[in-house]
Amino acid sequence: MPNLSHFMIPADDVDRARRFYSALLGWKIEPVQSSPDSMGIAAMQYHDITTGPPAAGTLNTGGLYKRRMTEPILDFMQVDDIDAVLAKVAGLGGTILIPKTAIPGVGHNAMILDTEGNLFGLLMPEKK
Template sequence: MPDLIHFEIPADDVERAKKFYTDLFGWKLEKYPGVEYWMIDAQDGIGGGMMKRQQPDQKIVDHFKVASVLESSAKVEKLGGKVLLPKMAVPNIGYFAICMDTEGNVFGIFENDPQAKRSV
């Protein structure tokens, strides 16, 4: 069974949201180089990220670890889901895709690969 390994929180006001979650949970947030994205260190829990909200209805997205983003993306579509954002690299970390299930829930799938390059 795939593990839940990462979550992403969209925010209208990133500074306000950072303060809220830091004060609430004691999380530490660190800017990720090169993009408007902050890594969340939740200490004993799974890690996450925070970014500026891209669409008005954008919600928290959970990411699940898979062996292959390409194979899992194909399976999502075979089972009636949709791939909203195809396989993309997070250089030196791995690959991810954003999907939607048959009920309209958005989730991510992630494949570890320290050799990941920007283009796939």
């Protein structure tokens, strides 16, 4: 069965979104250098995202780009301390839509709107 291998986040303001995700989750977000064969990467303002070191059961790469349509994302970011992350959301310009919620046998999750109006989730797995 195919696994999710990459995620992409559309943004109206790429720099604002980069600052939000870098400060909130500690992601490394860097612009992709365009070349004649890069299929319009410069116009997309495309940035590579590295979420952390590879780990079993997680995805650690993605992209951030200039929104072209009304495309959404809905991905969950795995965190070690959901309370610490949620405490930073409002100060960075995001909105908590669904607060920390227990999922028995799984862990805790929450849903957030970022600075660009994208919905995403946080997941803190249950300690085994």
